[in-house]
Each structure stands twice: as structure tokens, then as C-alpha cells.
Amino acid sequence: MTTVDAIVLAGGRASRMGGVDKPAIMVGGRSMLDAALAAVGDCARIVVVGPRRPELDARIEQVREVPPGSGPVAAIGSGLRALGPNAAPWIVVLAADLPFLTEDTVGELSRHATESTADAVFAIDASGRPQYLVGIWRRAALESALGQLDSLVNQPMKAIMPTETAVLELPGTSDCDTEEQVHSARVTMAADRTAARLNLTEARELIVSGLTPLAAHDAEFGEVTGAALAAPIHAAGALPRFDVSAMDGYAVRGDGPWRLRRDIGFAGGARPAGLLSGEAVRIATGAHVPDGTTSVLRDEFAAITGDELSRRPDTPIRGDVRRSGEDRRVGDLIAPAGTPVTAALRSAAASVEVTAGLVRGPVRARIVMTGDEIRSTGPLQAGQTRDSIGPVLPDLLTRLGVQILDTVHLRDSAHGFDDMLTATDGFDLLVVVGATGGGAADQLRTALARTEARVLVPRLALRPGGSTIVAELPTSPTVLGLPGNPFAAIAVLLALTPAIVAGRTAAPAPRRVLGPLHNAAEIAGPVQRITPARYAPEGGWLGDAVVRTAHLAGLIDRDGLVIVPADATDATIVEFLPLPA
Template identity: 65%
Template sequence: MTTVDAIVLAGGRASRMGGVDKPAIVVGGQSMLEAAIGAVAACIRTVVVGPHRPDLGPDIRQVQEVPAGSGPVAAISTGLRALADCDFPADLMVVLAADMPFLTAAAVDALIARAVESGADAVFAADESGRPQYLVGVWRRTTLQNGIERLDAPVNQPMKALIPEHALLMPLTDITDCDTPDDIARARAHATPLSLDQARNVVRHKLSRLPSRRVTLSRAAGAILAEPLTAAEALPRFDVSAMDGYAVSGPEPWRVRRDIGFAGGERPAGLRTGEAVRIATGAHIPEGTEAVVRDEFVRADADGLHRVPDTPIRDDIRRRGEDWRPGDALAPAGTPVSPALLSVAAAAEVYEGLVHGPVHARIVMTGDEIRSEGPLHTGQTRDSIGPVLPDLLSWCGIRSLDRVHLRDTANGFDEVLAQAVDCELLVIVGATGGGAADQLRASLERTGAHLPVHRLRLRPGGSTVVAETRSGTAILGLPGNPFAAVATLLTLAPAIIEGLTGRPPRRAIIGPLHNAADISGPVPRIVPARAAPEGGWTGDPGIRTAHLAGLLDRDGLVIVPAHAENGTSVEFLPLPD
């Protein structure tokens, strides 16, 4: 059986792209390095040559050529040395440059199959113009090793110095490399829109995690724990009564003392055998207490206090540490700082914690035609979405800082992106399409923003974009259409919070959509829905997207898969009241 290893070249200077980390550029929801690693996933061993990347798994070997950026031949030589300690050297070696966003495992498999059947020393891909792509090839390991050894030094050598005489070319599609910003722009324009699940997963893993900070928890509502919350004190801190009743000692009948134990009051004196003391819920039980008998289970007569016959025998005492003890973990990292968590922290005497967030957002409304206040002039329309976005963001766990309006200018977004250092998120409404006035995407390209989500396979909301500035501010670009903006916000904002803060994905609300066949089409849709009496939902087959009237008297939104049938299980997104 033929064995195959892989060398992925992920360094270089990227001089034609301003020195950016080209393999890390995201096209179609994955970086070009991820595309290359995915294409060689079936290989026994994979070596990535280039700067260390902490996000790569332990199964990927990482090495750096010396000096860094000394050319592909030097990088290949370094990769070969990293594989030299293998007990069973592979027969074939795949060599790939991490600059082809659409390279697939099927393409690599085809090259391997051709190398095996032909017996050639190397098989290289030829692009659609017929040009050889020497950094998309499969080599006989011995041929590659011998070629390296024949050179005086591999540093700054051209790839043609390695090409063997008995090499074949194999035409392949989708192997064009990206060497310039224009190449990246063209690749992104042709990339397949992401499904909603893909977009959410990409956002969760591609956005930069916010730094952790230690804060007073009561002032951190909406933040996410960066470490587990552990108890500082036991709960209860001492043995307390679980019910209103009597603390008793010894067998009945019990002689009732005149003192009473109150919650928060002094602890009653210790009980002697045969004694009982009236006690309230939460009161510290006296020493010597054997049980607390609730009021409805006792009666008094001339002999003293008796347990009512046939009543349950219960020990209504909450023992110290029954709920938790000092050092017990009360909530894992990733838990939101919610009212419930604040209550638990207070009960456990914990007042500070390490958190990510909360996420603060600036809202940017775009378009010359939008007017928020004052009389409308010819061609203008009222801003009907901006005023409600703060409440919608709050529903998603995001705090709004302010709302600004940006007119349609060629470079207006450049300044907005450059100044977005006082917030963790920019929520931009409009300018995400491809029209003459839609300038957001061009600005993201000019400013070198990271673009994990370029488009969605969803209606409405297909033009949605998620990006990250060089300074680390996340960007959620929403369609300008009011319903599309709200629908995609509620769909993607939770995943953005999860990506920025490390909060685990929220549990989806799933149930049947009774009229799914009336709504579904070739592309997934998101529509308003009402809860059905028998469970599940009934969605709106038609929706006007230029306003939010379709959300009135609706319980939420449903995400309807393509070509769904009646009764298909769908995801439900509740609407805030």
C-alpha cells in the first residue's frame, strides 16, 4: 500500500499583500491554511512550515525554515528534515502552498492516484490556463530528497531547480493561488455563501477572544465567567431549621421552653434530653437538637409536646455544607453573569470573578436616505430600526454604547473602522450588498479586516457579513432592510457573543413547523411564527421585509430548511416582549 505524507508551506513574505499573514486570510469561512490542511487530511503525517500557529492541533507538526521567508525550496527542505525521524518513511510526498482557498481533498487525491498509476517522479497540477503549479504537487519522496541534496544550499532557490525530468502535469480546477488583494477579493466574490450552521461555527472559533479581567460581579451583568465560580463559604454556614416548628431532643413528650429561635437571631441555648424549643425557618438550631418537627406534625397536651400519630418522620434540618462547601465549583467557565449567578455568588460569599466581557456595541446606521428625526424630505425614509436596536441587542446580551449615522461616501467606513477601539462590536445596518452605495466590503478590504463570514445562504439576510478589524473589534454587518436586519441579528448575535467571550453555544429550541411546505424553497428561510396549541409553530408563508409589522402578534422566528416538508423540525428564536 502506498503511503503519503504532506508538507504545507505557510510562511513567505507576502510582499504583494503588504506583508500580511496570507495563509491566515479567510475566504469562504475558512483560512487558506485550513483549506490546505483539509486537503491533505488523509495523509499519514502533515508538517506545516512557517510561523508557529497555536490554533493547530497536536497532530500537525510545525517547523520554521531558517531564515524565515527564504523561499519555498528552503521550506520544503525544512519540512523533509522534520519527517526524517519517521520509522517508516512515506512513499509519496504532497507539497502544497497555503494560498489556494478552494483546494479540496478530491483534487489532492486525484494527484496522488495519478502519481501511483503513472510511476512518475512528480505530478503537478495545471491551472485552467495550463500553467504548471509547482506548489500543488505529489512527489516520490526519494526524488524530492535527492533534488534537495543536489543543491549547494536551498535558501532562495527557485522551484524550477527541483523539478525532475520525469514529471507530469494534471489539469485541475479551483487551484488558482491568491497573491494580491485583488486575488483575495475575487476569491471571496466567488466563494459559496455559508450555511447558518457554518457561519455560527466560524464566528465562534474565528473571532478573537476578549481578554479576561477581574471585576466586582455585581457590576458585570452580561459578562461571561472566564474561570469557574467556587464557593468561599459553606451553604448553609451552620445547621439551620428547614421549617417552622420545634427543635427537639430525646424521646417525646417534650417540654417546651419559653425561648424561641429566630432566623438571624441568637442561637438558642443547648437542648437537654426531653426538651423542645420553638424555632423558625432558617434559625440556627441549638446544640443537642436531634430533629426539627414541623408545626403541623405536633400537638400539645398536659404531658407536653407530642408527634401527631401517623405523620411522616422527617429530619427538617439543613446541615452545614448541605448545598455546597468552601471550594466547591458552583458554575463552570462560560456561565453568563446572570441574576441567578449573582444570587448564587452572594450566597457563597463570592464578590469578585474573572470574566470576559460584557460586549459593548456601537450601532452604525448607513444611507443618505435614512432620517431619524425631523421632517422627511423627498427621497428620504424614517429610521424605523435604529431606535429599537439597543433593546434587541440587550436581549442578545450586548450593551449599546451609542448610535451614529454614516452617509454614503466612498471612504466613510475607513474612519469608523479605525476609531472602533472603544467597543468590542460594531453593528452596521446597511451597505453590505454589492450596490454603488454599499461601501462596507471595500472598506474592510482596504483596512485589512479579517472576514470570517462573507455571505449567508439564508433569505432574507444573504448579504450579512461578520468581520474583525486589525485592532480586534468585531463587526456585524446587517442588511439595511428592517426585517432582514432583525432576523439576522437574532440569528447571529448569540454566536458572536460566544466567540468573543467563550460562552458555550446556547441550547436550540427545536420543534415541528406545521406548514413548512408552504414556506420552504431552494434556500433556507427565516420567517415570523406563532406557537401552535398542539405544540410547535405555524410560520408566515409571506413576509414584507421593509418594516417590522410582520413581527406584531408573533411569538418568534423560525429557521426553515430548504425543501422542508410539513412537520419538519425547525429552530425557534423567541422575540423579546
């Protein structure tokens, strides 16, 4: 919509809600102001009228109506003045109290306006009520209407209504003026999200972008495997610190032949005395070369006769000296914020005298096994089954960068989860196995609703694993609800945990391993599937067309899992999830 600008009204008194900052109220995981800004995201310019909000994108212009709280007409006037004489011919005007507003709503208004002769087009909500703060105006008509008023302060919207208007019934245009309406919107949004099923790509994107990052803290890198940098790290020392020999051989000065001295330079030992022209000294890899060294002659290139050193015929001339700072100078960037703390990062940082920094994480997890029928130790009683998932989860999660705090067993009861979802001090991730379906004993979803958790992934469009749920508790821990089915639980765990770790540590989304699945047509169905696979001799993978999901025997002698798109054909490029060793 390059010919449309937008004015978003984000001020007002919110008198019926006790004067709260209404545009900042969260509904469905985002503020009502964010909903309005997303709806006008394709507009050429956007002006937000209201109190200054530092978190907004710098491309969004911010102004304040004068005086503050002087009504929508005054706010529209301030927004139009901010757009200036080069404003677009059409102006969208939106109030930031419409949580269900979408880009399609604004698009429909724009299309209808440009096809009609009206000076303004307004939306009608589901009750048939015109929403004069969900509309699009001809700029000239809006300027004219505002210009006819002696004062814009505390004027009703009808004071600027043009003679020729049109209305359009559109979904998503119900506003929230009271606490009851906000609560109703949240319930509706939660119900809509609960019914949705996301594929793995959609789920991961929401997890990485939607989870609240952990607080940053200073830590020794060797103690926080699985964390990610919260700030970039820079070299505190040069690498190499001084000029060192890159090979075992002889430090020489000049072109040779050279007089060989008796002393030797060892790595970590005393630096040999400086070389005179035509001198050489035996030196080891990593040793500090003496002053005056022009190059190091490798052992395999050297010929010695008595005290004379010379270069063997037909051998190349090389420097073989690593000069101070040639790899890193003081202040050089070693790794940017978001980089996971791995063995490679620890080593690279230590080599330039950096052993600690600001990090987020590691993610600390509690594992919750559910079900009265599950028994981990001791003899099985009638109706019981052995816990075949709990014993392997800690090892798998650890290898995925998660720090395990403990594993607990939760009996089936109507309110069994309530205490666990509210007493959340000390952990960042709650991994729940079972209780995610819709059965009588599956209580996780209702317990999450009671805590007003923010659901990011309500269900997956995936077989197996469809009943998976990912949510964030008001106290910030993430809840990963896995199906009780053993194979489904492990498959979803491997597919989603890296995204959860990235989201909580503010690291980039993990890169995917892709390649051809040679027998995809044999496996694919109407929805995305996940199944064990082994490496194919020619590269790529061969997946298992049939897998028994009630146990993990299907993972024996398999290299990983493949995520198979719906209706895939042979040689389709698929994602591969390697099994941790």
C-alpha cells in the first residue's frame, strides 16, 4: 500500500479501565498496539500518536496530541501534521484497542476506498456498530474537516465526518474498552490458538521469536555450556602474543648458509638471544623466535654440515613465523551476541585472554513424568507399565544444551499441575511427558489456562506428536508438553528443544540439516510425518515407512529422524535430525 499512510491512536485516558495504558495490554501474546502496527505494516509511513514508546521501530514516527488526552480528533490532527505536506493521498486511522485487527482488514478498507467515490470508509463490527476509528480517509477530506474546526480539543468524531462516507462490514474490528472486553478477547484468542495446528517450521519460528529471553549474567565460560553470549566478546590479548615459530626447525637471519649456534628455543622456555646476520638457532614449534629472525627453516628443508646450516636444494622458501597479532589483535571481535557457548568458543576466547563474559543460560529444566500407570523402579503391579522415556530424557536434553535439575513423577488428578506451574523458582523449562491430549486424565491444558499461560504452539500438524503444546508461564518458564507416546515424545523433543534453547538464550535459530529422502513417497501422508532414518550410501537418507510408536526400538541402528512433508515424492529434500550419540 505505497499510496497509503497510517495514523495509529495510542493515547487517551482509558477511563473505563482505571486509566491503564490500554494499547500496551497483552492479548494473545502481543499488545493491542502491536496488533495495530502489524495491520498497517504495508503502509508507506506510520505515525503513532500517544506517549513516547522507546521500544518502537525507529522508522515509526511518534508524536503527542496537545494537550495529552484531548481526544481522538486532536490526536488525528497531530498525526496528520506529523505526516506533513507530502502525506499519501489516503490516510488509514486506527485506534490501538483492537486485538483482532489484521493486515487483511486494512487491505479491504483500502481496496474499497480506492474503488468508491466516498471521502472516508469505515468498518462495521459484528454488532453492526460503525467503528469510526477503523477507517480510511482521503487526505484532502480529512485536512478540510479538521481545518473547519476552531479547536480540535475534546471534539467528537462526528464533528469531522465528511458528507460522503461508506461503511464496510469486516471481521476483527471489535474494540476493548473495559476489563471484561479484554478478558473476553483473551479467552477468544486462546480458543482460536488452541484449535490451531502448526507445522514444525511455524512452531519453531514462533518459539524462537516469541519466548522471553533469560536474564543476562556474568559467568565463566567453562561453567555454562549450553548458554549463549548476551554481549559480544573481544580479544583482550593478541594472538599470537609474540612472534612464534610455526614449525620445528631453525630460526635464521639472512639468506644463508648460516652459522648454527648451540642454544635451543623451546615453547614456553626462555627466548633465545637475538640473531646476528648469518646466524641460526634450533627452535621448536610455538617457541618465541629471537630478535632479528627473518624466517624459520623447517627440519625437512635443512642440511647441516658441522656448525653450518644450509637449505636443501629445490625446497621452497617459506617464512614459517607466526607474527604477533596476525590472527587476532586486541579489540578484535571474537564472537557476536547470541553465539552459543561451545568448546570452540571457549578455546577461541581463552586464546586471547577471555575466559568469562555476559551470557544467557544455560536453560535449566525439570522433567515431569505423568500418569498413574507409569512406574520407574520396582516390580510392576496390575495395570502398570515401565517408564521407558524418563530414564533417557536427561541424557538427550543434556546433549541438546539443557541443564537437568531433576525428574519428578506427577499422579493423575484434576489439579495436580497447579502447584507445579506456580512454584517455578529455579528452573527455566518444564518438560512434561503425557497429559497433553483431551482425555479425562489429560490435565495440562486446563492447568495452563488457569495460570493464564501464553500458548505459543497449541498443537502440531504432525504425525506422531500432534498433541504437543508449548507455552510460557506468567512467571516466565517455558512449558514443553510432550505426548505420552514414547516415540512421539522423543521425536518432538529432538525437533523443538533446539528452538526453545535458542529462544530462551536469544541465540539465532538453529541451522537445519537438509538432504534428499530417497523413499519419501513410501512414507509421506496427508500431513507432515516424522520417522526414523538411516544414511543412504549415495548420500541423503532412507526412512522407515512403518514405525511402532509405543516404544523406542525403532531407533535402534538408526542415524536419526527425518521430517517428511505432506505428499512428498521420492528424492524430496527433507530435514534430518541426528540422534545424539
